[in-house]
Amino acid sequence: MLFKCSVCNYTHEGDSAPDFCPKCGAPKEKFNQLDEATTKKVYASDETNDLLMKFIATCHDLFPLCERGIEINLDPACRSFFTKAKDALWTLKQNAKAEIENHIGKNKW
Ligand SMILES: [Fe+2]
DSSP states (O other), X not given: OEEEETTTOOEEESSSOOSBOTTTOOBGGGEEEOXXXXXXXXXXXXXXXXXXXXXXXXXXXXXXXXHHHHHHOOSHHHHHHHHHHHHHHHHHXXXXXXHHHHHHHTTOO
């Protein structure tokens, strides 16, 4: 079963709500048990949300690589490649963020 803190939105997994929220310290009474449909959505989207977060982090980690390629400026084609790659990474990263935001809005979080 899943229980959500009504104060901070922390989600707890267990047979009952925790005595106190591990995130904000709110008492057990502030937790609401998620209904079956919402619980299924949370579990079904868990791995995909993790993948999206890793994807965003990977895009972030590749920015310096692109900037270094632009800085080296071996030839115009290479500079163009790294410039396009940097722009594409930004677009992909923002797409992934939008997807996560959509998931949150649909209880897929
Ligand atoms: Fe909380």
